Amino acid sequence: MEPAERFLLDRLAYLQCAMSLLGFVLLRLWRSCYGRYVSPGSAFRVPARAAWALQELPSLAVPLWVCTVTAAERLHRAPNRILLAMFLVHYAQRSLIFPFLIRGGKPMPLYTFALAFMFCGYNGYLQSRYLSQYAVYADDWVTDPRFLVGFCLWLIGMLVNIHSDHILRNLRRPGETGYKIPRGGLFEYVTAANYFGEVVEWCGYGLASWSVQGGAFAFFTACILFTRAQQHHQWYLEKFEDYPKFRKIIIPFLF
Template sequence: MELAERLLLDALAYLECALSFLFFALLTLLGSPYGRYASQRAAWSLTAPTAWAVQELPSLAVPLLVCVATAAERLRRWPNRILLAMFIVHYTQRSLIFPFLIRGGKPTPLYACVLAFAFCTYNGYLQSRYLSQYAVYGDDWVTDPRFLTGFVLWLVGMLINIHSDYILRNLRKPGETGYKIPRGGLFEYVSAANYFGEVVEWCGYGLASWSVQGGAFALFTFCVLLSRARQHHQWYLEKFEDYPKSRKILIPFLF
């Protein structure tokens, strides 16, 4: 039974890699169906705070359920505990804090929320079940350069993501409407600094975990957020004549 589930978790990780390229292609061709790009003709939609809380919650609830409802033998090891804590900390912020900081926000089509909910359930199970039951690390893994570098990248990426979201929330003064060019922080270099932070964060997690499961999530994050960042970048260029042409799409000084 354990071997069968371990093979299943590997298969789910490789499937997530395949989905990364599929979603990149679809989002590049069709665009992201939320926020300013959402169709106003959608029959069913949720407010932005509600959609964010609902769709992100499985990434927090599923790992907690896995830890409580199973033996979670591997969580007796510090490397496994820290890696799972990294995952849970991010989604505590994304599902319980971030949604309540949103100011306004366009409605999210119900189908987009359902798709995100499904992925968060899938990935939440994949990451938490692997780390709690099957990931084998020596106690000295927490001093390995791969783990230390990955942890630092995760922390820096999360701070960039939170700071960039703060900049976006405060673009408008009370009573103002319309869109503005983001200024400050890494927005001086890229159009999607918040996405850049999240990519760095999960690449760090993937490096620290040194696993197919962690790497698959990092790849999925990069592919999906790159497609969204390209859409944002093009929108800014078309919307604002004075938009800084030196800004890259997602990665400072690269693209």
């Protein structure tokens, strides 16, 4: 059973890479449908706070379920525990804290919500099952340069993501409406500073885990968020004549 499941987890990771490429192509052809891009007449929409909380929750709940009902033999090793904790900390913030900080927020189309919900369940199982049952690390892996650099990137990326979300939430003063150009932090250099932070975060996680599963998730994040960042960048350029032309899309000084 174990070799068969390990084989399955590897195939699920490769499938995630394929989904990344497919999503990249589709989102280049058709715009993402959420937030400011949702048509006012769209039916079957989920309130913003509920959508964000529920769609991200499987990435927290599924790993906790996996670790509770299975042997989770590898979690007695420090590297496995730390890596799984990195994953869970992010999604605890995204599902239990971030949604309740949203001010207003546009309802999300039901199909967008459903796709995100299914992906979070899929990825939550993939990452947690691999780390809790099959990932083998030496006891000194936490001192390996790949782990140390990856952990630092994960932490920096998460802090950038949280700070950038804070800037976006506070663009408008109470009672104000309409859109504004984000200022401060990495928004001085890129349009999608929040996405940049999340890409750095999961690339760090992928490096620290040094696994196909972690790498596949990092690749998926980069593919999907890069297309969304391009969409945001083009929207700002069309919306604001004074939008800083030197700002890159998502990666400072590059793209």
